[in-house]
Amino acid sequence: MNIKIEENLDRKIKKYIYGKSQVAKLIFPAGLGSIALYETEQILNNLWFPQKFNSKSTLLKNEILIENIHMFSITELLMRSLCLTDIRLVIFEGKCVGKEAFEKHCKSINWNLFINESMSLKLKVDSVASKAFHETGLKEILSSILKDSVKEIVSGENTSETTCVFADLYKDKLTVSISLAGDPLYKRGYRGTLSASAPLREDYASCLLLKSMQFVKKINENFDIHNLFIPFSGTGTFAFEYLQYKYNCAPALLKREFALQKMPLFKPENFNFLLKKAKENCLFFKEISSLSTKNNLNIICNDNSKNANDALLENITSYKNLISNHNLEAHIPFFDINNNSLLNRENFLKMDFTKLNFIGNLFIPLNPPYGIRIGSNSDSANLYKNIANKLNELSKTTKKVNSNILGFILCPNEETWSIFCRNLFCKESETFHFTQGGIDIRVCLFYI
Template identity: 25%
Template sequence: MKFIATCPKGIESLLADELAALGAESVKLMPTGVAFEGELAQAYRACLWSRLANRVLLPILETNVETADDLYSAIQRVHWSDHLDPSMSLAISFTGKTQSINHTHFGALKVKDAIVDQLREITGERPGVDRENPDLRIHAHIYGGKLNVSIDLSGESLHRRGYRTQAGAAPLKENLAAALLTRAGWPALSDDSPVLFDPMCGSGTLLIEGAWMAADIAPGILRDRFGFEHWKQHDAALWESLKEEAEQRRINGLTAFKVKVYGADEDERMLDVTLSNAERAGVDHLIKVHEAQVQRMVRPCEENGLFITNPPYGERLGESSELMFLYRDLGDTLKQEFGGWKAAIFTGNPELCEAVGLKTDKTYRLNNGPIDSRLFLYTLYANRIAKEGQPSEQAGDVALSETAQMFANRLRKNLKNLNKWRKQNDIQGYRVYDADIPEFAVAVDVYKDWVHVQEYAAPKSIDKIKAFDRLKDVLAAIPEALGVDPLRVVLKQRKRQTGTQQYEKQGTGRRFFQITEHGCKFRVNLHDYLDTGLFLDHRPVRHQIQQNAAGKDFLNLFCYTATASVHAGVGGAKSTTSVDMSATYLQWAMKNMAINGFADKAHHFIQSDCIVWLKKQRKPAYDLIFMDPPTFSNSKRMSDVLDVQRDHVELIRLAMRLLRQDGVLIFSNNFRKFKLDYEMLGAFDINDITAQTIDPDFKRNAKIHSCFEIRWRQ
């Protein structure tokens, strides 16, 4: 019999070797698959034992087609009663097209009709359709006018082993994990180096697949069903004998198991997921896990082994500069701790591996879903282990480079100039550096005993590794110059955000702490959001609101975390109303107000698109209004795109309708090229107070915002 096994792109040759080792004959490589021959037992064995295949197909028809009638006639040439009974259900998977058949749903419908009509004509009954859990899956594919039809013997994709019910943010498919291990030389490597370690194990897929390979456990042993089990030509006795053989091999393999399997992750919750998945896989007693960051990682035991990991590489999980540091930390740790080991790093962003700083033995190209990815293999020689007493290469533990020292000197100078001002005003959040030196394009903000570093996105013409090295100098200098713990320095890359990116969490933790400003308390978070919860440049405006709020009704539009509302409350406002589109920020706002003692009915929070809300209001109900719209927003939650330059006239007019006759609107925004349209706003008395709203820590960057007081003409 002839069969086809499909697989992810890039592992076809591995699959061919695997099938040959399982006894397959006439093995031949195909794009994203392998053709092979053998008796039925060979197909069953491939379904049960292949760690790399997605599906095992039995071709039953190959012919030329062009039109829908050609397709229908071709399908009817198959004797479908040899494969299924009318009482069974089926599902059709159709891919490809011709000039006449240009829709996959239409093609699948034609295939289904041809099968159903034939069986109904013979038996008077017809099979049903079950797309989710059919008795038989049929694959039809057209390419270059040639139709290939196959019975899917595997059923659900073979990568679904049955042990992983929980996963992390970007999990590897199980067969891709097995392919990475195979490329890295596992499990043959375990004869001399019987340790497997993944320092960022996530849901544990690499660890579990590695344990199964070393224990000779069939990857299909946990599956509830295969596609062939309801197929009419299924040999149940043969299948049972193969399962019994696999079970005995599993018992023998676990009894003889001598490999040590270790995992680590900085997210303790993912370790629980790893152990739960390992328990379902029957190998939880073989895997040890612990919580650890890459920067604090040490080799898990004295023996040598295989270090293998799939670190993050996409924007979902981190910005490129932060990830550069992660990969550099990986390289430093490998050099210092893992001499004598083999290492494998799999990434969808090969440029990041340049930061590892190790010479590769081999590089393999594989696809992780749609992502063109690379597997980098390294040999770590014993003399790379850091000797006892040798200085660590971690930032802060070695002498600063010349460029880092230059940056540190500038930080010290700036801090000295700000010390008197910040102490007199009890300021715990302030900017200490903002791209003062062209080579160091970062902003550095202090939040009590934490430091928040924002890297301005470099032009594409700048060499990424050189830019990264300069950023490394920045992060090395900050702890020494500012006297903070290196682990309390948080890096983000600043770039324009669009849509819901402006409001989404960027991390998984909830790492809040509290700072004070002019007697107000604020919750800030440097890790989990694009911004920290406190716009430092608006400090003088907030203080002005605090000094003028006594006895007034205050409205805060685009309120963010309602820091201005807190200042108004502390200043004695009669009431505050805070409006924002984001439920996340409004919850944050409520907590900010609550920790300052403002949780009563006088303080209101409204979740709404501010423009929509303003258009619905008519009554002048406020004495003091603060409006700080974003420069640009195209969030799906908005009724329209907001552009502050284009839309500021309408925003101001709408807000002024709500302002009492003797009140004041403070209008601010952060668009550096902003120009207020005085002519269109001629009905109002406008005073540019920008210069008064720039504190000493932003004097170098006076265009950080524009600010205006707007009143009714008397």
């Protein structure tokens, strides 16, 4: 690239991206917007790189809109968030009536700030409440504008795009945005073998874990978790996401790439500063002697599927290698593959809890098999009744040592939720809903 062109581009990036406030769209797992908003505001109120703007966050139906935010702060959200699915930088907003106006506005965008010839793009156009727009035609217009500025424009589900550009029309308002994540943020980078039974996504899992922490703090502000016991643990999603939360491990430390890093506007010095702060704040990189005893955590992943356990062991190896790949030795003593207490291959409903020797409070996230994973609805209802009875049995064991149980269970329908709640003996409970794969999931939080 010509030196003068490079200098001109740098000036534009400094002026239009880093010299003024931005607008961003944060995408969250369906139905879990309030908890994603909570995490977002926690990060923005405790930034590692403080911003000069007073940002405003608004929870909408399918996204969180953040106005008046600095690009550095958007980058920090991208690197730190556990609960978000995507972060999109808004690059145009304005009135748009007719195809000619759409083409004019899209041509007016300084695309060289966001894309280059090494990138592949996917285009998504959404037109609502406007008879004047046809999505296919608008996508063709946008494609013709961008095709000469990128390596290729791809379409379809199984493609390898660098990132995605979104053109959203509502009546006569056009919003154009670009994903800074590229691959969805729930793709942390450590997962190898996937379960054949559709595992819960990482962003969903983190939202549920954070919601549980809010729930228990209302009951017992000093509640401390000493044991993480995960029946139906599968490939370990709840275990990994809880570690990320408890030990303040930013997802960026797992070495996944973001589309932002390939964009002309990317500032590597800022990114590296935030990566350094992530290491400083992650308890995995603290000396063992500096970790208080209350930070010690006993993890038991329980699943009687050999395939699930084999995949979990692969993921543990990958996770530890990624964490330790920062020129610092990560101390994860409770995730020792040679530790026999980590994996329990018994049938949960037949376990003898006296042999587990739990000391201290338990946290039990439950995502039992349901739907096609187990068979008929009657089988599911019976399973949930048996799980409730098994938890009652466990609570008798923990009461002997003055320990309490915090947990939640995912229920695929009202019948399984109802039978579980009727049979569980608990001190406090709370129910909320989210949607996954078109299924309305009821989540029962409980404190025993």
